[in-house]
Amino acid sequence: MLTPELEAFIVRMPKVELHLHLEGTIMPRTLLELAQRNHVEIPARDIEGVEQLFRYRNFGEFLTVYMALVRAIVYGEDFERLAYEAGIMLAGQQVRYAEVMLSPMQHLLRGMDMHEALAGTIAGFRRVERETGLLVRLGLDYGRQYGPELAWQVLEIAQATMSQGVVAWSIGGNEIGHPPEPFAEVFAAASNAGLRLMAHAGEVVGPTSVWGAVEALRVERLGHGIRSVEDPALVTYLREKQVVLDVCPTSNLRTGAAESWQRHPLRMLYDAGICVTLNTDDPTFFHTTLIDEYRKAVCYFGFNADDLCRLVLNAISAAFLPPPEQALLLRRVTRELTALRSELGV
Numbered sequence: 001m002l003t004p005e006l007e008a009f010i011v012r013m014p015k016v017e018l019h020l021h022l023e024g025t026i027m028p029r030t031l032l033e034l035a036q037r038n039h040v041e042i043p044a045r046d047i048e049g050v051e052q053l054f055r056y057r058n059f060g061e062f063l064t065v066y067m068a069l070v071r072a073i074v075y076g077e078d079f080e081r082l083a084y085e086a087g088i089m090l091a092g093q094q095v096r097y098a099e100v101m102l103s104p105m106q107h108l109l110r111g112m113d114m115h116e117a118l119a120g121t122i123a124g125f126r127r128v129e130r131e132t133g134l135l136v137r138l139g140l141d142y143g144r145q146y147g148p149e150l151a152w153q154v155l156e157i158a159q160a161t162m163s164q165g166v167v168a169w170s171i172g173g174n175e176i177g178h179p180p181e182p183f184a185e186v187f188a189a190a191s192n193a194g195l196r197l198m199a200h201a202g203e204v205v206g207p208t209s210v211w212g213a214v215e216a217l218r219v220e221r222l223g224h225g226i227r228s229v230e231d232p233a234l235v236t237y238l239r240e241k242q243v244v245l246d247v248c249p250t251s252n253l254r255t256g257a258a259e260s261w262q263r264h265p266l267r268m269l270y271d272a273g274i275c276v277t278l279n280t281d282d283p284t285f286f287h288t289t290l291i292d293e294y295r296k297a298v299c300y301f302g303f304n305a306d307d308l309c310r311l312v313l314n315a316i317s318a319a320f321l322p323p324p325e326q327a328l329l330l331r332r333v334t335r336e337l338t339a340l341r342s343e344l345g346v
């Protein structure tokens, strides 16, 4: 039950977000301003019109809206603004560490300079770090529908920006008809270069997609992975190999990846002993915030204060940070959680 004390705890507790697309954080007002300034046609004229677009019957519709709107983001300074606004939004929710993905293909195919986009993004998050202390690391999320051949040039960009905070390599986009296996070589090369590995899998496709991501791509973390519940052997495998599931419940409800809150498998995966983290995915497009996800964990999944702390600690243990930085974050967050729990009596 969401008592006033637990509500206060959720709002004030230190948090970590590991599955967040920068483009999916764009505020409707910013989107309209960028579209106008950059002379990009988008299918909305005002904030109400933008909000109307955020209703999808399925994952494909979500992706179509997403691709249509992100075209408004064109220049390095646009990415800098997005990163700054996203960082301030996260810091305001007491997020202490975040990993943020960019999806380069949709920008590259419009002729954008990804180095300019990344330089802007990095500058925006550096400013946030100076102003709030929020630490951000980046990942590149390659759209699997573009096929493995074009992924190599995106991997080169990832490698070239590792010294500036790019730490992860991932595939996302349309899982249907685009299994993980053809990306095995690209993932092996990314790992050899020192990048950490993730993949969107088990979001709209079942266990075969998750098996492919863990066995052929050797990922440490799965974006969503919720359909793993359909295969008990896979659940055992994920627990034993300590593969992390970055779960985004509201996203799953909004895209139709989950039928209802009652049928969403977050609780089952958590109770099965899998290392689960809680995330927003694309907060603007799914009308959510990280604080809301924590509220829903209580209201729809019966999580208590111990469980909420576990979700945060899971995210720290799954963070793609060097061990000393990870240990520092763990000490700081543990201290904050303990003090807050005793203050609020939760």
Ligand code: ADE
Residues within 6 Å of the ligand: 021, 024, 066, 103, 172, 173, 174, 200, 203, 251, 281, 282
């Ligand atoms: N890109 C942005 N959000 C995504 C999601 N939920 N799944 C796959 N690709 C995405």
Ligand code: ZN
Residues within 6 Å of the ligand: 019, 021, 172, 200, 223, 281
């Ligand atoms: Zn995602």
